[in-house]
Amino acid sequence: MGRSGRAAIAERLAGLRAEWRLDFVVVNGENASGGMGLTAAHAKAILDAGADCVTLGDHAFDQKDMLQFIETEPRVIRPLNFAKGAPGKGARVFTATNGRKVLVVQALGQVFMKRPFEDPFSAVEAVLNAHPLGGMVSASIVDMHCEATSEKMAMGHWCDGRASLCVGTHTHVPTADAQILAKGCAYLTDAGMCGDYDSVIGMEKLEPMRRFITGMPKARFEPAAGVATLSGVYVETDDATGRATRVSMIRIGGRLQEARP
Numbered sequence: 001m002g003r004s005g006r007a008a009i010a011e012r013l014a015g016l017r018a019e020w021r022l023d024f025v026v027v028n029g030e031n032a033s034g035g036m037g038l039t040a041a042h043a044k045a046i047l048d049a050g051a052d053c054v055t056l057g058d059h060a061f062d063q064k065d066m067l068q069f070i071e072t073e074p075r076v077i078r079p080l081n082f083a084k085g086a087p088g089k090g091a092r093v094f095t096a097t098n099g100r101k102v103l104v105v106q107a108l109g110q111v112f113m114k115r116p117f118e119d120p121f122s123a124v125e126a127v128l129n130a131h132p133l134g135g136m137v138s139a140s141i142v143d144m145h146c147e148a149t150s151e152k153m154a155m156g157h158w159c160d161g162r163a164s165l166c167v168g169t170h171t172h173v174p175t176a177d178a179q180i181l182a183k184g185c186a187y188l189t190d191a192g193m194c195g196d197y198d199s200v201i202g203m204e205k206l207e208p209m210r211r212f213i214t215g216m217p218k219a220r221f222e223p224a225a226g227v228a229t230l231s232g233v234y235v236e237t238d239d240a241t242g243r244a245t246r247v248s249m250i251r252i253g254g255r256l257q258e259a260r261p
Contacts, residue, residue, distance in 0.1 A: 001195030001202035002223025013050040023097040030057035037062030040069035081118040100138040109146020133242030139164040156187040172201040184243025192231030199224035229254030
């Protein structure tokens with residue numbers, strides 16, 4: 001989320017990758033540029049900091065240079081069920097440590113979203129069925145980008161037995177329900193944001209508060225610029241089955257209580 005969140009990734013990700021011996025890292029970057037979308041330059045910076053893949057969201061193309069950049073950078077993934085004519089891909093298989101194949105899928109939810117998107121469940125099911133765990137891929141990651149916690153939970157159960165991890169993004173607040181579902185899919189309703197939590201979901205407090213109180217805008221939203229908490233989720237999987245064997249929440253730095261694997 002904004003400059004603060006980018007700084008947290010730039011300063012910490014490489015060290016955490018080495019310390020925790022991470023095989024594959026996904027960063028949701030859709031609010032990294034001024035809180036709205038992702039520029040090509042900022043996408044490159046996140047990848048250079050140690051991310052293997054960057055996912056987007058409903059603000060995927062708010063920064064216009066992403067329309068062209070995503071066609072040339074396969075490590076950036078936009079939502080699978082976005083507009084049919086949208087550039088880029090919504091799912092891709094990557095090669096991780098020791099040649100293991102990792103599928104990354106992103107879908108947009110429908111509940112409470114500003115405009116309707118195609119059914120995410122059917123879209124995700126088709127991709128997961130085409131890339132079975134323990135066969136074509138060693139692990140599968142589903143980023144469910146949406147507002148409603150119920151829709152995220154439903155997607156988690158929909159993916160259980162077919163994905164290694166289903167994690168929610170978009171609401172900027174980390175949840176406390178990290179778990180492994182019955183058939184081996186790790187789940188977290190929302191990974192939270194990498195950003196300044198002395199804010200209103202990452203934005204400087206004054207303008208959002210004014211709009212809630214008066215119903216009238218006066219200025220643009222601006223990302224909060226204080227020290228960020230790096231938030232996320234850590235998962236270990238079984239190479240043979242793709243099932244999760246461990247899941248932990250991550251919160252490092254900033255204002256939130258620390259949580260590490």
